Amino acid sequence: MTEQTPSWWIALLHLQTTESCRVMLVARKSPERPALSVEGSDGTWTHYTFGELHERATAAAAYALATGPKEGDHTLVALPNGEGLVRAVLASWMLGRTPLIVPPEATESERRTLFLHLGREKREAFVWSESRLAAALEQDISQRLFVPRTQEPPVTWYLPTGGSTGLPSLLPVGPSPATVLTGARRLMRRTGWSPDAVQLSLGPLSRTAPLAMCMAGIAGGAHVVMPRRLDPASLESAVRGFAPTWCQLTPHQMSAIDAHQSLWDALCRSLKGMVHTSAPCPDEVKRRWISRLGGGRVHETYSSTQAVAATLCDGDEWLAHPGTVGRPFFSNEVLIADQGGRLLPPGGIGEVYMRSEWTGLSGGRDLRGILSGGEHFRSVGDLGHTDSDGYLYLMGRLDNMTVVGGDNISAREVENVLLTHPDVLDAAVVKRSDPLLGSVLHAVMVPSDLIRPPGIDGVRGHCLRSLSPYKVPRTVEWVEVLPRSHAGKYETALHG
Structure with a gap:
């Protein structure tokens, strides 16, 4: 060390196992190395180097410390995919706090359900927002200096899941970020990932696998590329512009890519490995991916939100x-x-x-x-x-969860919303097979007037006031009665 070595750098040398420090080490060694590329709504790409990403995350942590509660173990992150969400998670870890990850499209009703079983100290966590992240970058440069805590939070993050109660909730994933993401990188390496990978990130970062592998990739030194959505034009822009070498996908995303030959041709030229998660993959889709990429480049993993x-x-x-x-x-x-x-x-x-x-x-x-x-x-x-x-x-x-396009959906949650419709007396939600999504939701309901039941558009519109679009039943059916036992369970099986 020299007399010019800043004190914050000396402090950070003691944090070499933390994930935020991993980003800092890459930033110090190779500040111009690409870390993250994000496609905007207009189709243009914004790029962040490791030097920029670390500086922006440090500024966010300093801003939260100066403007938010001085004490506290949690932050709330309800942001869309992008640099803001990545920065908020990194800054939370720098503060030694656990981020509570909430889908940005969640309705107020859904948020109340997610937080139902959490303590007050979590519900009153510092809330990351686009405006706060922007304000952090407007601070005077002297206010941006921040020395991370010597320990990471004991829990990596809280993520939404259906859980064992049948209703969605935020569940802890632990232990520390270093442990969780080291485990993720261990798996990723076995599937073709490496620290110099160009990593395609498609899934919503409020889901376990996309978030864990995105953050593990960045902290491990990879260049993560985020298209704005799953459509051929956006994907081709990412594949042709960056030549990704590794990705994590759901079977739904695999099916969507499977239908476009030009996209396939581009992917086959660059992809060294991939892993799919979240739901069963249709046999014919899986076999075509293996045929095109080779068995050694196509992988499947099974885990859970609780990891x-x-x-x-x-x-x-x-x-x-x-x-x-x-x-x-x-x-x-x-x-x-x-x-x-x-x-x-x-x-x-x-x-x-x-x-x-x-x-x-x-x-x-x-x-x-x-x-x-x-x-x-x-x-x-x-x-x-x-x-x-x-x-x-x-x-x-064992329970009544249904996987739709990789997302776990609680039938009980959807039924509770249907029962608030003024013209619905009873409701049950079952799954139907779907060639693209694997399963979709089908609602079986008892109307107050069987001759003139509500129209499907009215039912779906009612659901959309309380549920995210992917949770809304695709089809509905009206019956005279739903046979239930005294315990409230269906006496006979219902089929979609």
């Missing part, structure tokens, strides 16, 4: 074990148990329990668990079985 553990397989493994979501990755473990907690042999269908080296420290502590071999295993409510080679196959969920 209890993960499985992984490549395309060649999948072809040898069609329908699998992979085997436990690294030190992760999987077992299948019946309702009494007894372990089942390969082929036996039961509840899927998983663990990793930090299961006991994660949000999985609030899930159902069993003890096996002295270790705690947790379940997120999925049913499945393993084969003799240890590959896992999923068979559905």
